[in-house]
Amino acid sequence: MKTIATGNKAVAEAVQQARPAVIAAYPITPQTAIIEQIAKAVSSGTLNSRFISVESEHSAMAACIGASLTGVRTFTATSSQGLLYMHEMTNWAAGSRLPIVMANVNRAVAPGWNIWADHTDALQERDTGWLQVYAGSVQEAYDAVLMAFPIAEHEDVLLPVMVNLDGFALSHIFQPLETVEVGDFIAPLHLPHAIDTRDPAGYGVLTGPESYFKFRWDIERSMRDSVNVIQSVQEDFSRRFGRSYGFTEDYLCSDAEVVVMAMGTLGKEAEIAVDLLRVEGIKAGSMRLRWLRPFPELNLAGREVVVIDRSYSFGFGGVLATSVRSRIKREVYSVIAGLGGQEVSYEDIAGFVRRRCIGREDWFGVNGHV
Amino acid sequence: MKIPEEEYLLKCTAACAGCSDSLTLRYVLKAAGPDTVLVVPACCTSVIQGAYPYTAFNLPVVNIAFAAAAACASGMSEALRALGRKTHVIVYAGDGGTLDIGIQSLSGAFERGTDFLYICYDNEAYGNTGMQRSGGTPLGARTTTTPMGKRHQKKDIDAIVAAHDPPFMATACPAYPRDLFQKVRNALTFRGPSFIHVLAPCPPGWRFPPEKSVEMGKLAVKTGMWVLYERRHGKLSLSAPSKTALKNPAPLEEYLSPQGRFEGMDGADIEALKRHISENLLKLASEEAKG
Ligand SMILES: Cc1ncc(C[n+]2csc(CCOP(=O)(O)OP(=O)(O)O)c2C)c(N)n1
Ligand code: SF4
Ligand SMILES: [Mg+2]
Numbered sequence: 147m148k149t150i151a152t153g154n155k156a157v158a159e160a161v162q163q164a165r166p167a168v169i170a171a172y173p174i175t176p177q178t179a180i181i182e183q184i185a186k187a188v189s190s191g192t193l194n195s196r197f198i199s200v201e202s203e204h205s206a207m208a209a210c211i212g213a214s215l216t217g218v219r220t221f222t223a224t225s226s227q228g229l230l231y232m233h234e235m236t237n238w239a240a241g242s243r244l245p246i247v248m249a250n251v252n253r254a255v256a257p258g259w260n261i262w263a264d265h266t267d268a269l270q271e272r273d274t275g276w277l278q279v280y281a282g283s284v285q286e287a288y289d290a291v292l293m294a295f296p297i298a299e300h301e302d303v304l305l306p307v308m309v310n311l312d313g314f315a316l317s318h319i320f321q322p323l324e325t326v327e328v329g330d331f332i333a334p335l336h337l338p339h340a341i342d343t344r345d346p347a348g349y350g351v352l353t354g355p356e357s358y359f360k361f362r363w364d365i366e367r368s369m370r371d372s373v374n375v376i377q378s379v380q381e382d383f384s385r386r387f388g389r390s391y392g393f394t395e396d397y398l399c400s401d402a403e404v405v406v407m408a409m410g411t412l413g414k415e416a417e418i419a420v421d422l423l424r425v426e427g428i429k430a431g432s433m434r435l436r437w438l439r440p441f442p443e444l445n446l447a448g449r450e451v452v453v454i455d456r457s458y459s460f461g462f463g464g465v466l467a468t469s470v471r472s473r474i475k476r477e478v479y480s481v482i483a484g485l486g487g488q489e490v491s492y493e494d495i496a497g498f499v500r501r502r503c504i505g506r507e508d509w510f511g512v513n514g515h516v
Numbered sequence: 517m518k519i520p521e522e523e524y525l526l527k528c529t530a531a532c533a534g535c536s537d538s539l540t541l542r543y544v545l546k547a548a549g550p551d552t553v554l555v556v557p558a559c560c561t562s563v564i565q566g567a568y569p570y571t572a573f574n575l576p577v578v579n580i581a582f583a584a585a586a587a588c589a590s591g592m593s594e595a596l597r598a599l600g601r602k603t604h605v606i607v608y609a610g611d612g613g614t615l616d617i618g619i620q621s622l623s624g625a626f627e628r629g630t631d632f633l634y635i636c637y638d639n640e641a642y643g644n645t646g647m648q649r650s651g652g653t654p655l656g657a658r659t660t661t662t663p664m665g666k667r668h669q670k671k672d673i674d675a676i677v678a679a680h681d682p683p684f685m686a687t688a689c690p691a692y693p694r695d696l697f698q699k700v701r702n703a704l705t706f707r708g709p710s711f712i713h714v715l716a717p718c719p720p721g722w723r724f725p726p727e728k729s730v731e732m733g734k735l736a737v738k739t740g741m742w743v744l745y746e747r748r749h750g751k752l753s754l755s756a757p758s759k760t761a762l763k764n765p766a767p768l769e770e771y772l773s774p775q776g777r778f779e780g781m782d783g784a785d786i787e788a789l790k791r792h793i794s795e796n797l798l799k800l801a802s803e804e805a806k807g
Contacts, residue, residue, distance in 0.1 A: 167598050170591055196594040200587060201624030208584035208621065209591030212555070215578060216595040234581050341576045341592075343551045343603055348571040350579035357568050 151323040153287045153316035157223065157249045157309070158183035160291035162193050163328045166247075167218035170198035170209035175261045176313040177225040177251040184221075203228040207235030207246075214244040215349065217340030219295065222246070225313060226253035229267045233274075239306045240275025240365065242350060243339065245298035246306040248276075249291060252410065252456075253313040254486040262487020263312040265409060266457040268438075269465045275365045277307040277372060278438040282395065282414040284321035286436075287311045289389055292328065296379050299335045302371040314487070315411040326387045369440050376437065393442035395434040398424065402431025404499055405446060407470055408454035409435050412484055412495070416454070419495035430499055435466065444473050451478040452502050454495065458482055463507060479503055483510035519697055520546050529572040531564040534726025536716035536733065538564055539690040540637050541608060547700035548633075550575060552604040553592060557585040557618060559610035560643040583617045585609045586625035589632045597631060604704055605632040611652030612642045615673045626680035626709045633703045634711045636673065639718035647721045654741075655792070656785040657777045659721075665781055669792055677711045678747065684710035686746035691717075691733025692757050699746060715742045723776025735771040737761050740793050743800055752803045762797060 151159070158180045161169070169188070171181040187193035196213075200206045203224050210220040224232060229250055239246050250271075254264035268278060277297065281287040287309065294307040311317055341349070353361065376393070384390040397417045399405055406416040413434025423430040433444070451474065455464025462468065467480035479502040484490045490510065498516055508514025524545035531538040537560050545552070554577045556562050562579050566572045580588040585607045593605045609618060614636035622634065641659045642648040648661040651671035658665050677685055684706040688696040696714065703710040717732035719725065724732055736742035737757050744755035754762070768790055772778040 168591055168595050170587075196598050198590060198594055198628065200590070201620055201627075202587075204581075204583060205587030205590070205621045205624055208580060208587035209594075211580065211584075212578070212588035212591030212593075213595035214591075216592060216599065218595045218598065220591070220595075235584060238581055238584075341553055341578070343553065343576055346550075346574060346576045348565060348568070348573065348577045348579070351565055351571060351577070352563060352567040354567055 147325045149323050149325065150320050151284055152179065152318055152320055153281070153284050153311045154179035154251070154318065155183060156284045156288035156323050157291050157311065159325055160288045161221050162187050164219065164221070164292060164295045164332055165193065166195055166221040168196045168198065168210065168213035169221045170200050170206045170213070171222045172200055172203045172206050172224065172228060174225045174228040176253060176317045177223050177228070177249070179317070180223040180249060203232040204235055207232045207239060210246045211235065211239050211242060211244060214246050214337070215242070215341050217335065217337040219299070219335050220246050221248070223249040223251070225251040226255055226267045229271060230255060233271065236271055236274045236276060241361070243304045244306060245304055245335065245337070247291065247294045247298055247309070248306065249309045249311065251313045251317045252310050260486045261313065263315045263411065264456055264485050264487065268308065268310050269457045271308065272439065272465070275305055275369070276439065277305055278310060279307070279436055280310045280409040280438065281316060282410060282434055284316065284319070284323050285389070287316060288323055288325065289383065289391065292326070292331065293379050293383055295332045297372065297376055300375045301338070303368050303375050305365065305368055305372065310410065312410045329386070331382065331386055373440050373442070391436065393437045394444070395436060397432040399431035399433055401429060402449055403429040404450040404452060404502065405431045405433050406452045406454065406495060406499060407433050407435060407466065409438065409456065409466060412454050412456060412490055415490065415492045416495050418492035419499065422492065422496045423499055428499065441469055441473065444470065446474050450502065450504055452481065452498055453478045454481050454483050454498065456484040458485070467507070477505040480507040481510055481516060482507065517694060517698060519543070519694070522546065524550070524574045526572045526574055529564040530566055531560070532720050532726065534719040534729040535564070536690050536718060536729050537561055537637050537639060539729070540696065540714050540716055543690065543693050543697045544606070544608065544635060544700050545575065547697045548604050548606060548704060551602070552606055553578060555580060555585050555589045555592065555605065555607045557609050557613040558582040558644060559613050560639070561608055561610070563644060582613055584621055585613060585618055586630070586634060587621040590625045590628065590630045593630050593632045607632065607634045609634070609636055610643065611636060611638040611640060612650045615651035615671050619676070623680065626677065626682055629708045631707055632709060633700070634709065635714060637714045637716040639716045639721055640670070641721050643718060643721055655789050656781040658779070659777070665785065674713055680709070681750065682709045682711055683707070684746070684748055685712070687713045687715070687742070687744050689715045689733040689737060689742060689744065691730045691737070692744065695744060695755055695757060702746065721777070724774050728774065732774070735766065738766040739768045739771040740765045740797050741768065741771050743797065745800060751807065752800065754800065754804055768793065
């Protein structure tokens with residue numbers, strides 16, 4: 147069905163179609179509309195789920211963990227401070243190998259209080275064992291949530307998935323949305339280690355170095371295996387519903403001499419910048435990173451790369467720039483831009499490309515020459 | 517009342533000799549039976565299970581972060597009920613995980629009417645990390661972080677839980693195993709959240725010989741330092757051992773002096789503790805009398 151929706155509404159729609167048995171969540175701007183819509187659907191009976199209105203995000207994730215351990219599908223949504231508050235439990239969810247799906251509406255981290263788009267929240271979760279995907283449009287947020295369940299729940303993965311969408315820039319803007327009939331795209335969940343009182347086991351028990359280390363490796367092995375699973379779920383999605391996704395979304399990359407890399411809405415903005423630059427005769431392309439974890443192989447041979455980071459790892463560099471550099475094993479031009487919701491237009495991005503300086507890092511409008 | 521022969525707490529746990537945490541759990545599990553999931557936050561109980569791939573607990577045990585037991589149990593209970601299962605969900609948490617870091621999730625789960633039993637075994641300090649102060653540590657007790665004796669009274673978690681108006685709540689002590697067993701059985705007949713607060717004398721923490729754990733529990737009850745009761749839908753009734761004991765309470769010193777943690781406690785603190793105890797007894801007696 148074709149309609150117009152905000153990013154938040156799109157996420158809530160997808161969740162209702164995936165029908166988790168238990169949803170536990172706590173409100174925070176700009177995520178609130180997601181859980182309000184879900185709560186309404188549950189209370190009106192259109193969604194047959196248990197909605198647990200918890201007292202904190204730490205508890206939201208703990209409740210998802212408790213529910214998920216019984217083998218049922220679970221979902222939560224949060225943002226910023228909420229995600230940080232949950233951090234102990236996001237580690238717990240991944241370590242317990244639970245296919246929990248979470249929508250995170252990317253927002254800056256205080257202080258000062260700032261509710262606008264920024265990727266610092268999710269990037270601080272980078273090393274927890276969660277798969278992370280970033281949406282660039284309302285449609286993609288919807289599609290990514292639908293795909294998150296079969297990916298997380300696949301027997302070769304069994305890790306939680308975080309679907310990221312930019313606060314306000316995506317959560318609150320209206321764009322066209324085409325919803326689908328899910329049918330059997332999401333198979334029933336079978337959790338091999340679900341709790342069974344007739345076959346008792348300990349979960350999360352004291353574990354010595356040898357076994358602990360092996361369990362960590364198991365997480366990494368599943369992360370690596372998830373690459374194939376993501377690919378096949380995305381292909382299945384495309385076959386059924388006609389929309390195709392990759393690990394990155396590439397725009398005019400094949401003949402490009404310079405490629406802009408970014409995540410989320412800035413990555414979409416970069417595509418318009420590319421059009422501008424092409425008119426000027428600059429052979430630019432855009433490669434919007436969708437999956438941050440697992441981090442994909444990047445086909446950037448022979449091109450200069452401009453990386454836009456909407457967060458920063460103090461004392462070292464932009465997280466995306468650092469990752470791209472280490473993947474392609476050479477220098478990039480790193481632009482730090484859009485923190486705390488800073489306006490970054492396609493004109494600005496075109497400017498980054500024109501004035502690029504490989505090997506250098508600039509903070510847009512703050513420090514450096516852009 | 518017949519206490520089942522089945523053991524769910526197997527031999528060779530990693531508990532200290534004379535541990536009341538494990539003694540309590542033994543009766544809790546006998547009362548609950550095999551269709552039970554135990555949710556355990558960081559505490560001595562997370563250690564005494566043993567280490568992977570072994571476990572001394574013969575039922576599913578979910579270990580969870582220190583602050584999160586009641587929230588985890590909330591999700592689990594909702595999921596199990598959604599699946600149509602009656603499985604008991606029991607949180608088994610220490611005083612730190614209940615009175616301090618876990619109080620937020622405890623409060624949320626009780627407010628929401630979660631169908632579960634929350635048991636706090638109270639050894640009046642952080643045992644797992646080597647006996648630091650907790651909200652459960654009584655006035656005057658020495659712990660590693662209150663080396664001169666705690667300056668504040670024990671936090672009244674029972675009043676806090678009672679304010680959530682649960683259908684069932686009780687206090688217990690493994691020195692009175694039949695009373696403990698029966699209270700667990702009672703709790704599990706109620707739907708919604710129930711709470712049992714168990715005094716768990718801890719030989720290394722309280723500094724008394726391991727063979728005196730049961731005696732220490734009895735002295736706590738006989739002096740009125742610990743009062744056994746249950747409250748059903750807000751209606752309080754003192755339990756038999758406390759009813760008998762409180763007709764003629766033993767002097768508090770009989771409870772304090774065998775324990776190293778109270779060594780050198782000054783007279784003013786002892787008097788304050790005594791006042792605190794008699795105020796508590798009066799409060800409970802008048803609540804019971806009101807009916
Ligand atoms: C968030 C967090 N902070 C601190 C700890 C360290 N820690 C583990 S158990 C514990 C004390 C537990 O005390 P209590 O709940 O009374 O249980 P007991 O050990 O006495 O059985 C502490 C401080 C932890 N595991 N997690
Ligand atoms: S420290 Fe106390 S509560 Fe902990 S295992 Fe030892 S005796 Fe039991
Ligand atoms: Mg304790």
